[in-house]
Amino acid sequence: MELVLMTFFPLVGVLALVLLAPHQKNVMRWVALITSLITFGLSLWVLSQFDPTKSTNMAVQLPWFRLAGVPIEFYLGVDGLSILMVLLTTFLTPISILSTWKAVEEQVKGFMIFFLLLEVGMLGVFLALDLVLFYIFWEFTLIPMYFLIGIWGGKRRIYAAVKFFLFTMAGSILMLLAILYLGLQAGTFSQPQLIANRAIYAGAEMLLFLAFGIAFAIKVPIFPLHTWLPDAHVEAPTAGSMILAGVLLKMGAYGFLRFNLPLFPQASVQAAPVMAILAIIGIIYGGAVAFAQKDVKKLVAYSSVAHLGFVVLGIFALNVEGVSGAVLQMVNHGISTGALFLLVGMIYERRHTRELDAFGGLWKIMPIYAGISMVVTLSSMGLPALNGFVGEFTILVGAFGSKVYGSPWFAGVATTGVIIAAVYLLKMYEKIFLGPVTHSENKSLKDLSVREIITLAPLVVVIFWIGIFPKPFFDLINPAVEQLVQLVQSAAMVLH
C-alpha cells in the first residue's frame, strides 16, 4: 500500500489547490511544494523498506475488472530498475516547483495542478506492472505536459505542444496494438506472467519488439525520431523542460528495460546492433547539432539526444555493466540536464534572451551562478569525480565487452561522443562566462538569490555524491540488472 499512497498523494495537493481562490498565488505555490516534498518523503519511506534482491517489492495487486475473460489488474511494484526512477521523479518535482516561484505568475493554480498530476502519471509509469495500467499512466502523462508547454510556454508553444502530443501518441498506438495482441494470446496483461508465458507469443517477438520499441524510441528519443524534442524543450517553461528532460525521457529508456528486454529477449539480442548504431548516430549527431546552436536551451536539448544515445548504447550491450551503467546514467542525465535547464531558466528570467552571443564575462558579474554552472557543465561533460563520468564510463566498459555487439568499434566510436560533448559544453561555458563583458545590460545582472541557491543545491550535492561514491546506487540497481541480463542471455543461448 506504500506505493499506492506515494503515487496518488499528489492528488491531495490537487484537491487542495482546486479549493483555493485565484488570487492566493503564494498559498498555491506552498501547497504544491509541500505536497511534492511529502511525496518525496514517502518515496524515501519506500526506499527504506526496499530490498534490492527481491524482484518485486511492496507489490500491490488488486483485481480491477475483467474484459472478455482477461483480467486487467491494478498491479504496482518496485524493483532495482524502477526505484531510482521513482526517487528521481519525487526528487526533481519539488525542485521544479521551487524554480517556478517567480517564473510563473499567470494561472498559477492550473500550473501547479498540472504539475502534480504529471507527478502521479510519472510515478505510475515507473511502478505499473500490468501492461494496460502502464499504458494508461503512459498516455496520461501526455495531458499535463501538453498543457504545461501549451499554456506557459514560449512563442511557438502551441506548435510544440501539439507536436509533442501527436508524436508520443503516434508511438503509443503501435504499443497499444501490441498490448492487445499480447493480452489476447497469453490471456494476461501482467508483466511477470507474460515473461513466464513467453513461449506463447514467441513467433511474433520481433514485431512486438518493434511495436513497443517505436513507442519508447520516440520518447527517449532515439535518432531519427527525436525531432519533437528540441521544439518541446525550447518552448516549454523551465520547470517543464526540467521534468521533460529529467523524467519523461527516462520513461522511454525505462520502457526498454521493463518491457522490451524481458518480454522479447531474442528480438532484443537480434536488434541490439541496430539499436547500438542508432544510439551512436544519436550521440554524434546530437553533439554536432548541439555545437551549432546559438540558443542555449536548444544546445542543452540536443545534448540530451546525445546523452540518451549513451543510455541506449548501455541498455543494448545486454551485459551487467552496460545496463547498470545505463540506469545510473538515466539518473545522472536527469540531475545534470535538469540543473542545466534550471540554470538556463534563471538567466532567461534576468535577461529574457538565451542567445549565446548576448552573454560573455558573466563570471565576474555572477560568481555564484558561474561556479555552480561550471560544476553542472563539467558533470554533463563526464569529468571524473562527478556523476556523468561514472555512468558513461560504466556504459562504455559494458559496450566494449558486449558479446551482442561483437566488436569494440561500437564503444570506440561512441567514445568520440565524450569529446564532442566537451567541445560544445566548453564552448557554451566560454561564451557565457569567460572573456570581457560585451553587453552593457549584463553589467547589472544580480547573482543568484537564496531561493535559487536552495533550488540548485540538492542537485549539486547529488552530482558530487554519485561522482565520488556511487556504490549505494549500484547496490540498488545491480541485483535487478543481473536478473534481467541473465534472462536475456539465456534466451540468447536458445537463439544460437
Next chain:
Amino acid sequence: MTQMSDLLTILPVFIVVIWAVLLLLIDLWIPKGRKGITALLAVLGLATALGVDLAIQGQTSFAFNQMVVLDGFSSFLQVVILASGITAIALAYDYLKRMDIEHGEYYVLLLFSIAGMMLMTQAYNLLMVFLSLELLSIPLYVLAGFARSRTESEEAALKYFMLGAFASGFVLYGSAMIFGSTGAIDFPGIVAALNNGSANLILFVIGAALLLVGFGFKVAAVPFQMWTPDVYQGAPSSITAFMSVAVKAAGFAVLLRVFLVLFPSLADKMTPVLWMIAVLTMLVGNVVALAQNNIKRLLAYSSIAHAGYILMAFVGYGNGEVATNSISSALFYLVAYGLTSFGAWALVIAIEKEYGKGLMLEDLSGLGKRYPWLGAAMLIFMLSFAGVPLTMGFWGKFYLFRTAVQAGNVSLALIGLLTSLVSAFYYLRIIVYMFMKPGDRELHIDKWVSLVLVVTALAVVALAVFPGLIFEWAAQAVMLLQ
C-alpha cells in the same frame, strides 16, 4: 388477439406513445411562455419508461405473433435511447427559448421519434423494422426544420427528408427482395427458409445489400454520409445532439440484430464490404474533420468517424467466437460515444449566441481560462473522443480494437488506431482554442445545460475508472440476444 403479455413486452414503448398523444392534448392548455411544463411532463414520461425498462432488464419474450421481441439487447439500447431523450430535453429547454422557437410540439415530436427508436430495437419482423423507421424519421424531419423561418434549418429539414426518404425506399425495397427470396417477412421465417434451402440466394443478397445501404444512411456511414454535415449544422443544436446519439443507436440496433440473426450465412460476402465501409467511414470522417472551422460541422464529421469505429465491430460478426464480443464492444462504444457526444453538444449549445452564430473555433478562445470547469469538461470530452486513457472513449476503443485483433483483423485495428491519431489533431485544436488562445467571451449557461455538462463529464471519467459495470451489462445484453 392482443393479450396482456403482448402489451407487457412493449410496455416502455407503449408508455411513450400514449404519453406523447396525451401530451399533445395537454399542451393545448399550457400557456405560451410556460412550455417548461410540457418539457417537464415529457421528461416524466420518458423517466417512467426508463424505470420500466430498468425493471425488466434480463427478461425475454415475444409478442404479437413474433412481430416484436423483448431481450437484453433491446432493453439495453432502450435505456440508452431514453436517457438520450431525457438529456436532449434538458438541452433543449433553454435553447428553444433563446432561439425563440419554443413550441410544445417540439417535445411531443421528440417523444414520437423516441418511441420509433425504441420499437426499432425490438423489431423482429421486416415490416416492423420499416414501420419503426418511419415513426423515428418523420418527427425528426419536422424537428430538423423546427426553426422554420431560418433558411439553414429549412435546408437541413429538406435535405434530411429527401435523403431519408431515399433511405426508407432502400429499406423497403430490400425487405421486398428478402420477402421475394424467402417467402417470409418475419425473422424466424426467413431464417427457416434459409436453413432449408428454399431461399433464392441472389435475391437475398441483393435484399441484404439494400438494407445495409438504407441503414447506412441512417447511421451516416461513408459513402452515405453526405447529408450529415449540412443537416447537423442547419438543424437546431438540441436536435442535432439528439440525432447524433439516439438515431445512431437505433440504426445500429437494427443493423446488429438483422446481421446477427438473418445474415450469418452471408458473412463471407458481407465481411469485405463491411470492412471497406468501416475503413472509409473512419478515414473520411476523421480526415475531413481536420479542415472544419465550424464546431457543429466538426462534430458532424467526428460523429461520422465514430460510426466508422462502431462499424468495425460488424466486420467480425460472422465469426461465432468473436461475435458476442463484437456486439458487446459496439454497445459499450455506443454508451461511451453517447455520453461524450452529449457533453460536447451541450457546450455547443452553451456557446451558440444566435441561431447558428458564434460557433466558429475562434469563438472558443479563452473559454478555458474564463470558465475552468467548462474547459475541464470539454477537455474530458475531447480526450474521450480521441480515445485517450482515463475516459470512457479509451475503453471503448480498447475493447473494439481488441475484438478486431481477436477476429484476425489487425489491419482494421491499425487503421482505427491511425485514424484516432488523426482525430487527436482536430480534437486538440478545440483544446488549443479554449486554453491557449486569448479571448474573453461571456457565456450564458443555463442550469440544465450545466447539469448535462457536469453529469456527462463525471460519467465519462467515473465509468472509465470502473468500466467493469458497463462491460458486464453490455456482455449480458448480448448473451440474451434473440
